Amino acid sequence: MTASQQQEAGASGPLAVFLLLLLLTGCPIVHAAGAGAEARRQHYMVVQTSYLEPKSICSGLKVIPSGKGAWVPLRRPYGPCSSPASAPPPSLVELLQWDRVRTDYVRRTTTGGDVLDPDNARVAMSQVDYKLEGSFIIGSGGRRPRSTAEDGGDDAMFLSQTMAIDTTVDVPWIQCLPCPFPQCYPQRDAFFDPKRSSTAAAVRCGSRACRALGAFANGCTKHSNNSAGECKYLIKYGDKWSSAGTYMTDTLTLSPSITFLNFRFGCSHAVRGNFSSQTSGTMSLGGGTQSLIAQIARTLGYAFSYCVPQSSATGFLSLGGPVDGASSFVTTPLLGNAEFINPSIYIVRLQGINVAGRRLNVPPVVFSGGTVMDSSSIVTQLPPTAYRALRRAFTRAMTGYPRRRGRVENLDTCYDLGAFTNVTVPAVSLVFEGGAVVKLDPPAVLLEGCLAFTAVNTDFALGFMGNVQQQTQEVLFDVDAGVVGFRRGAC
Missing domain, CATH: 2.40.70.10 (Acid Proteases)
Known part of the structure; x- marks a missing residue:
């Protein structure tokens, strides 16, 4: 059975679940050529600006x-x-x-x-x-x-x-x-x-x-x-x-x-x-x-x-998790509910951020408040020290693009990309406890031309990994094993 047939069969079956996220996957990436091309492939991605816009045709499963x-x-x-x-x-x-x-x-x-x-x-x-x-x-x-x-x-x-x-x-x-x-x-x-x-x-x-x-x-x-x-x-x-x-x-x-x-x-x-x-x-x-x-x-x-x-x-x-368990995922431990008064949420520990191949100079203790893995929050919320470091590194890498005046609500780093066919975006990765490195695709970094991250009020406060950053990742919640896992490019 083809993927489209499987989709059609699933959609007409007894249970159909529909995701509410502005998420972009499978972006056509144009890699740099010539001297230093390999390093540039690791540190930057070039994405067609048209791929950052909503589509009118359903491509299916x-x-x-x-x-x-x-x-x-x-x-x-x-x-x-x-x-x-x-x-x-x-x-x-x-x-x-x-x-x-x-x-x-x-x-x-x-x-x-x-x-x-x-x-x-x-x-x-x-x-x-x-x-x-x-x-x-x-x-x-x-x-x-x-x-x-x-x-x-x-x-x-x-x-x-x-x-x-x-x-x-x-x-x-x-x-x-x-x-x-x-x-x-x-x-x-x-x-x-x-x-x-x-x-x-x-x-x-x-x-x-x-x-x-x-x-x-x-x-x-x-x-x-x-x-x-x-x-x-x-x-x-x-x-x-x-x-x-x-x-x-x-x-x-x-x-x-x-x-x-x-x-x-x-x-x-x-x-x-x-x-x-x-x-x-x-x-x-x-x-x-x-x-x-x-x-x-x-x-x-x-x-x-x-x-x-x-x-x-x-x-x-x-439901029930993948047949291979967490073996094909990069994983990070779930924090125990005993540390918090709300047992409903899933919390992990973010430890660092990489931008254009370099780790930001942010002490891991800044993230000690934990990070909620949330299907419903939109953008990732970082401690202010981490967000300022991310913003500085990102704007340095995006100096070739005009900044947009003002902000979009709490997104304060926005660009006018309408005149460009392709956009070169620095690679951004989130590094979690246990060594899990989650590399984000360009649409997980830019949301309507804005850096899709924001800051919480204070360092050491509870943060959130938004669903914009989760896009293209299969996110595994294995409560029995006590881990959250990530598998890139799963959809």
């Missing part, structure tokens, strides 16, 4: 992932590989504004700068362009998947739900009927109706699953004196964002041969906040006990990987 569990295609919702959007995509400025708010909140709730309310768990999320998004089949099995309730027949209980995917969130949730406006927001897919699924059931109060909600629990609702009551959940995403409803179980289909009968998720009847109509809710890949990964770990193993594609291509999510 470029590789078939090798996974020991289930794999699904990933796409960006506003790109040509996804369904038409009901609203225009947010601007880069809007995305960067939310990115800063979101990562600041995750940082506070991880390092203790903002103590969590023990009665109300909170996570930060925005279902916008740079988040992972996918369609999951939830409901009774044995019927064809549908994205809309066409005739109201029995098939309507077996719907594809498009959900944001986030590696910093634990509890999955979707909007469920009854879900009146304005308590709920309009969405692209038909609302899930648990009454039409023969395998749907509310989690009972007092059960182990209900107790496991912990800070996400929101009491119980009893329908009669003989009822044990339905378990309720509440997720707060800061002061103005929340999702509340009934904690339920139902069938989750990952592939024709992989089905989970008692998948736990929040059935939301009230949502507060400006969530995207592109999605029906959130499917989590976080490190907590309620996440998708934790729930399927006994069957598929506690590992997953994803490859972020360009906006006009298709990537993949592999």
